Amino acid sequence: MPIEPFLQRALSISVLLGPLCGLLGVFVTARRMSFFSDTIAHAALAGVGLGLWLGVPEPTIPMIVFSLAVALLILWLKEHTELLNDTIMALLLSGSVAFGMVVLSHLKGYRGELDRMLFGDIFSVGWRDVGVAFAVTLSVGGLLFWKLNDLALLTAHEDLAHVSGVGVTRLNRLFILVLTVTVALSIRLLGIVLVTSLVVIPPAAARNLARSLRQQVLLSLVFGFLGAAGGVYASFHFDLPGGPCITLVLVGLFLLSLPAARRGGLREAVPAGPPTKP
Amino acid sequence: MEIAFRQPKPVVVEVAGLHVRLGDAAVLRGVDLQIRQGGIVALIGPNGSGKTTLLRCLLGLQKYERGSIRLLGESPDSGVLRRVGYVPQRLQPDRSFILTVREFLALRRPSTRDWFWRSTRHVDSLLADAVADLDVARLLDRPLAGLSGGQLQRVLICASLLNDPELLLLDEPTAGVDTPGEKDFYELIAAVHGRRNLTVVLVSHDLSMVYRHASRVYALNGVVCCEGAPEEVMNAESLKQAYGIHVTPYHHHHGHAH
Numbered sequence: 081m082p083i084e085p086f087l088q089r090a091l092s093i094s095v096l097l098g099p100l101c102g103l104l105g106v107f108v109t110a111r112r113m114s115f116f117s118d119t120i121a122h123a124a125l126a127g128v129g130l131g132l133w134l135g136v137p138e139p140t141i142p143m144i145v146f147s148l149a150v151a152l153l154i155l156w157l158k159e160h161t162e163l164l165n166d167t168i169m170a171l172l173l174s175g176s177v178a179f180g181m182v183v184l185s186h187l188k189g190y191r192g193e194l195d196r197m198l199f200g201d202i203f204s205v206g207w208r209d210v211g212v213a214f215a216v217t218l219s220v221g222g223l224l225f226w227k228l229n230d231l232a233l234l235t236a237h238e239d240l241a242h243v244s245g246v247g248v249t250r251l252n253r254l255f256i257l258v259l260t261v262t263v264a265l266s267i268r269l270l271g272i273v274l275v276t277s278l279v280v281i282p283p284a285a286a287r288n289l290a291r292s293l294r295q296q297v298l299l300s301l302v303f304g305f306l307g308a309a310g311g312v313y314a315s316f317h318f319d320l321p322g323g324p325c326i327t328l329v330l331v332g333l334f335l336l337s338l339p340a341a342r343r344g345g346l347r348e349a350v351p352a353g354p355p356t357k358p
Numbered sequence: 359m360e361i362a363f364r365q366p367k368p369v370v371v372e373v374a375g376l377h378v379r380l381g382d383a384a385v386l387r388g389v390d391l392q393i394r395q396g397g398i399v400a401l402i403g404p405n406g407s408g409k410t411t412l413l414r415c416l417l418g419l420q421k422y423e424r425g426s427i428r429l430l431g432e433s434p435d436s437g438v439l440r441r442v443g444y445v446p447q448r449l450q451p452d453r454s455f456i457l458t459v460r461e462f463l464a465l466r467r468p469s470t471r472d473w474f475w476r477s478t479r480h481v482d483s484l485l486a487d488a489v490a491d492l493d494v495a496r497l498l499d500r501p502l503a504g505l506s507g508g509q510l511q512r513v514l515i516c517a518s519l520l521n522d523p524e525l526l527l528l529d530e531p532t533a534g535v536d537t538p539g540e541k542d543f544y545e546l547i548a549a550v551h552g553r554r555n556l557t558v559v560l561v562s563h564d565l566s567m568v569y570r571h572a573s574r575v576y577a578l579n580g581v582v583c584c585e586g587a588p589e590e591v592m593n594a595e596s597l598k599q600a601y602g603i604h605v606t607p608y609h610h611h612h613g614h615a616h
Binding site for chain 2: 109110111112225228229232233235236237239240242243244245287290291292293294295296297
C-alpha cells in the first residue's frame with residue numbers, strides 16, 4: 081500500500097526531530113533546563129505574532145529570533161537581579177504568550193494560525209520543512225556528539241570544565257542557540273504547549289533504564305524516534321490530532337520504563353565494599 | 359652541577375599584591391606569596407578569610423582588581439592550566455545525570471576521548487594504570503552521583519592526575535566528609551605526593567591534618583598573616599592573629615615518625 085505523500089513528509093520530519101530532541105533532552109534535563117525550554121517555546125508565539133504583523137513571510141525566523149531574545153533576557157535577569165530562576169521564567173513565559181496573543185488578535189484569521197502554533201500541525205509540513213529539519217538534525221546532532229565530552233563535564237561541574245580548558249561561556253551560549261532552533265522547528269510537530277514533552281520525556285524514560293550516560297543517550301534517541309514516529313502513525317490511523325498523539329506515546333513509553341527505575345540504578349543501595357587504602 | 363643543586367627550588371606559584379572585591383567586601387587586600395616546587399602547602403584561615411577566593415584566582419575562575427599571578431611561570435589564562443590538576447570541593451552532581459566514574463575519567467583523558475564509540479573493555483584497558491594508582495577500579499560502573507563523599511574525592515583526585523600535572527590545587531577537600539574519611543583523604547594526598555613529582559596546594563580548615571601533613575602553611579585573613587613550617591605558623595599566637603580568637607591546634611601524638 082503506497083503511503084500518502086503528506087504522511088511521508090510527517091513521518092520524515094518526525095523521525096529526524098524526535099531523536100534530535102531526545103539527544104538534546106539528556107542535557108536539558110540533567111542541567112535543570114526543562115522549564116527554560118518550555119519558556120523559550122512559549123516565547124515563539126510572540127515571535128510568530130510579530131513576524132506576521134511585520135509581514136515576514138517565513139514565521140520560523142522571527143520565532144527563533146524572539147525565542148533567543150527571551151533566552152538572553154532570562155540570562156541577563158538571572159545575573160542582574162536576586163530573582164529565582166523559575167520566577168524569571170514564569171514571568172517571561174506568561175508575558176510572551178500574552179504579548180503574542182494581543183498581536184495575533186489584530187490580524188485577520190488569526191484563530192487558525194493560533195491553533196497551529198499552540199497545538200502543532202504536522203500533516204501540513206512540506207518537503208522544504210523536511211529539508212530544513214534534515215540539515216538542522218545533521219548539524220546540531222553532529223555538534224552535540226562532537227562536544228559530548230565538554231557538555232558532560234560542564235553538566236558535572238562548571239568550574240572543573242573551565243579549568244580543563246572548556247570554553248564554558250561559549251558552550252553555554254551554543255547550547256542555548258541549538259536548543260532554541262530545535263525547539264522552534266519542533267513546534268511544527270507538537271505545538272508550543274506540548275513541544276517540551278519531546279525534549280523531556282525521552283531522556284526521562286531513558287534515565288529510568290540506563291546505567292551510564294552512553295546508555296541514556298542511546299535510549300533517549302530511540303525513545304525520541306519511537307514517540308515521534310509512533311505518534312504520527314497513531315494520529316493518522318485513528319484520525320486524532322498529531323501533537324497530542326506524540327506526547328501520549330511518549331508518556332506510554334515513560335510508564336513502561338517506570339518499573340525499571342524502581343529496580344535498578346541509583347535508588348538501590350550498593351553494598352559497601354572493603355575500605356580502600358592509599 | 360653543584361651550583362644548580364644548591365639553588366633554591368623554582369617558584370611554582372607566585373602571587374603579588376592581589377586585591378579581590380566580592381560585592382562590597384574587600385576579600386583579599388594585598389596577598390603576596392611564593393610557593394616553591396615540591397611540598398604540600400596548606401592555605402588556612404577562618405571562614406571568609408579569602409582562602410577559597412585565592413584558589414579560584416589561581417585557577418582563573420575569579421577576576422581580581424589588582425595584582426599579578428604566575429603559575430609555573432605563566433599567567434593562568436595562558437593555557438598553563440593544562441599542567442595543573444584541580445580537585446573541587448565536591449561535585450554535587452544532579453542525581454538525574456547518570457555519568458559513571460568510567461565515563462567521567464575517560465572523557466578527561468586524551469587517549470580515551472572517544473569512549474562513547476569504544477567498548478567498555480577497551481576504555482578500561484586504557485584507564486587501567488590511572489585507576490590502579492588510586493584504587494578506584496571497583497567504582498568504575500558506579501554513577502558519580504551515587505558515590506559517598508570519600509569515594510567521590512578519590513575519583514576526583516584520580517581525574518585530576520590524568521594529565522600528569524606538575525601542580526595540584528585542592529579546595530577545602532574534607533568539607534562534607536566524616537572524620538575517618540578526612541584522615542584517609544590526607545593520607546591519600548601524602549601518598550600521591552610521595553609517588554609523583556608534584557607540588558600540592560590545598561585550602562583547608564582542618565588544622566590537625568594540616569599540622570600533620572603540610573610542609574608549609576600560609577595563614578590567611580585578607581592578607582597573608584604568617585607563613586612558614588607548620589610548627590612555626592601553627593602556634594597559638596599566630597593563629598590568634600589569623601583567626602582573631604584563641605585557637606589551640608590539636609597536636610596529636612602517635613608512635614611513628616612522619
